[in-house]
Amino acid sequence: MSLKDNLISSFMVMENRGKVDLDSGFHQMRSEAINAFEKQGFPTKKDEEWKYTSLNSVLKHDYSIFPKSEAAVEFKEVKKYFVHEIETYKIVFIDGVYSSFLSETTHDGYDICLMSAALKKPKYKMVLDNYFNTIADKENSITNLNTAFTMEGAYINIGKNKVLPKPIQIVNFYTGSEKDILLQPRNLVVVGENSHVQIIERHQSLSDNVVLTNAVTEIFANKRAIVDHYKIQNDNDNASMIDSTYVQQKANSIVSVNTYSFGGKLTRNNVEFFHEGEHIESHINGISILDKKQHVDNHTLIHHKFPNCESFELYKGIFDASSTGVFNGKVIVDQEAQKTNAFQQNNNILIGDKATINAKPQLEIFADDVKCSHGCTIGQLDESAMFYMQSRGIPEKEAKALLLYAFGNEVVEKIKIPELKTRITKLIANKLGVKLGFEI
Amino acid sequence: MLKIENLHAGVEDKGILKGINLEVKAGEVHAIMGPNGSGKSTLSSVISGNEAFEVTDGDVILEDESVLELSPDERAHKGVFMSFQYPIEIPGVSTTNFIKTAINEKRKANGEEELPAKDMLKLIREKSALLEMDRKFLSRSLNEGFSGGEKKRNEIFQMAMLEPKLAILDETDSGLDIDALKIVANGVNKLRTKENAVIVITHYQRLLDYIVPDFVHVLHDGKIVKSGGKELALELEAKGYDWIK
Incomplete structure (x- = not known):
């Protein structure tokens, strides 16, 4: 059975086993998502957005789809994967299941907790209704797949005027309890007016077994909010990752999304910013350092819809051996978005004789009073x-x-x-x- | 200390050095002068091991040992230093970190422990004062946005830190105003001992007023066509290079 068929029948199993509330609006959303996925299927190299990234090698495995109960992991074994030098909130998952032992959540003044809890408790319903799956790309079959199977992830809801005293770490461990596993964490981050939040996200496999992570994060930054999201991608050679991060910004907010891609077999980052107000700043940064046959694909989108906003994009790549990279940076400036400043820079160094990079800056500018620049270099030492x-x-x-x-x-x-x-x-x-x- | 024997070198098929013979003893200062394109910079590059140039004949011997098979860093560990005509800008690496790395790599190669941070700082303070360097340059990215004069001063600062046996100053005077020239020359003079030697490569005589050579050699078309004492430089200044060809 192909992975696609396996997923669709697993969805039905999930419904039949009563794992989900069939009558809720949420389930309606899941059903629409799985139907869309069924129509769309996994992307192939025929899709323009996947021209240089083939998923064939990661889709051929017989993945376990539902997380089992929590495996035991000692803190001292995994301490090194945390930024442990500082105090942080921690939301930790082991094989897709929440680990209360390793986590440090809070409901004191704001919610830093779990998606599974938010899905169950009525008091979170309004936030979910207002935000969940509202900016995730419905045309993206892999994001739809994540939506259909949403079970667990980080739920972060920070009200107005809160400056978090410490960063939040979201860490996903995989122990190798299953031979091949598909993990689909779903994170929701809502940051209220004037609030400041820093997030460090990491996915770490603790064995050599195959793991495919399909993560989706939606971030909402309300007026004057400041959000920094850092993603450490340094997983081992049998781990692959498709990470989609969707960001919506209201007026005067400042958001950065940063990816550090050093590990993994295949990593695909989709980072998309949508502006809903003026005087917004968006920062999107990435560095990839690859060797062996590693592959990283950074696909970014910044959509300027309002005047007087700025975006800054900086991606660097170092490619050794037979590693391959893709950079596709799309910037759209709508006609209404006058006085936009949009800067994009992508620099690559090829060290390996067989290393390649496909770089594609894509600027679509419909406003006339803007400053937009892009620079792309591919060089050697x-x-x-x-x-x-x-x-x-x-x-x-x-x-x-x-x-x-x-x-x-x-x-x-x-x-x-x-x-x-x-x-x-x-x-x-x-x-x-x-x-x-x-x-x- | 340094013996160059019948050195032939060039790039690809083009010969640039066509039989250089030169002996430099410890404690001496040699000036190599010559018109543009005579091979001055090629000579310094070949001595310091730039692989862009191919040695086709002859030898470069440092303290009784051929260095032609050694990489540039191995030559540096043996005490060769070249002050670049055009120092390279390296954004992202501070001058301090760069020189610390260079010193500790040299010590490592010579079987010594890393220099303790305290001693390193003291050394940096001392040597940057010698070159009258503004301390803020030390924490800035190496040579990035430095003026021509600042870059040259930084070169001599690195020389002071590394204490080479053989220092080659390639057109160190170019891009320097007279005040900077005096500071740089003063720095070089203070570093001179009986154990080390300096080769000054220059187009003009001006620098030699401040770094006084024991010998002057004139390079023309890849060969040393005339050698003499410091008065030869003055003669060249007065008459130009044409009479020597």
Whole structure:
């Protein structure tokens, strides 16, 4: 049975087993989503948006679809995957099931808790009705699949005028309890007027078994809200990830979505921003450092619908061995969106002889009084810089690493949490295979 | 210290150096002058190991050992230093971090422990004062947005930090105003000892007023066509290069 057929029959099993409330409006949404998925199927390379990313190799497995009960994981075994140097709220899932033991949630003044709880309790119904699945792309079959199977994930609802005292970590572990597993976390983040929230998200496999994660996150930033979302993608070679993040911003809000892609077999990031007000700032940053046969596809969309908004996009990629990358950055500026500033930059270095990158800036500008720019470069290591460093006594390997580190540094510098910045820098040093000769 | 024997080198099929012979002893300062295109910069690149140039004949011997098979970093570990005519900008790496890495790599190669952070800072303070460098340059990205003069000063600062046995200053005077030139020359002079040697590559005589050479060599079409004392530089300044061809 193909994965698609398996998923559709699993959906029916879910309905029949009474796992979901068939009479609710929510179930109506699930049904529509699975029907859409059934029509659309998984994307293939014939789809323009998937031209350079084939899912064939990740779809061929016989995935388990429903999470089992929580497997035991000791904190000390997984401590290193947390940014543990600082106090944080934590929403932790093991094999798709909430781990109360590893988590630190709250309802004190705001809700940092679970999607499963929000789905069950009437008091969350209004928030879900107002926000859930309202900005997720209905044309995206994989997002529809996630919607159909929404069970668990982070539910974050912050009211007005709250500056969170500490960041929130959303961590998904996979223990290898099943041979091949499909995980579909669904996160909802609603940030009220004037509130500030920082989120660090990570997906980590603890075994060599195959895992495919299809994650969807919807983020709503109300007026003057500030939201920073950081995604650490450093999973092992048998883990693949399709991550879709949809962001809606109201007037004067500032939101950043940042991806750090160093690991995994295949990673696809869809990041889409929609503006619903003036004087909005959107920041979207990413760095990919790949080797072996790894593949990362960054697909971004920033849709400027209102005047006087700004967007800043910066993606860097370092591709070694036979790794492959895709960057597709779409910026749409509607006719009404005068005085838009939209900047996009995508720089790539190919180190491996067989490494490739397909980069496609896509600007669709219908307003005339705007400043929009894009720059895209694909290059190799600067040999004169290599010689300069070597002539100072820095060996080739270290010189190369230092140059690559410097190349990526512009993205790392944008991280607002110092401990996270240190962590990302260390991950980069590890990935480049060097001990950088200075404190970082 | 350095012996260059019948050195032939070039890029691809084009010969640039066509039989250079030169001996530099410890404690000496040699100036290499010559018109544009005579091979001055190629010579410094070949000595420091730039792989863009191919050595087709001859040898470069440092302290009785051929260095032609060594990589640029290995030569640096043996005490070769070149001050670049056009120092490279490296955004994202601060001057401090760069020089720390360079020093510790050299120490590692020579079987020494890393220099303790406290000593490193002291050394940096001392040497940057010698070059009258504004401390804020040290925390900025290496050479990024530096003026020509600042870049050259930074080169000599790195030289001061690394304490090379053989320093090659490639057109260090270009892009320097007279005040900066004096500071840079003063820095070089203070670093001179009986154990190290300096090769000054320059187009003009001006720098040699401040870094006084023991020997002057004139390079023309890949060969040393004339050698003499410091008065040769003055003669060249007065007469130009034409009479020597």
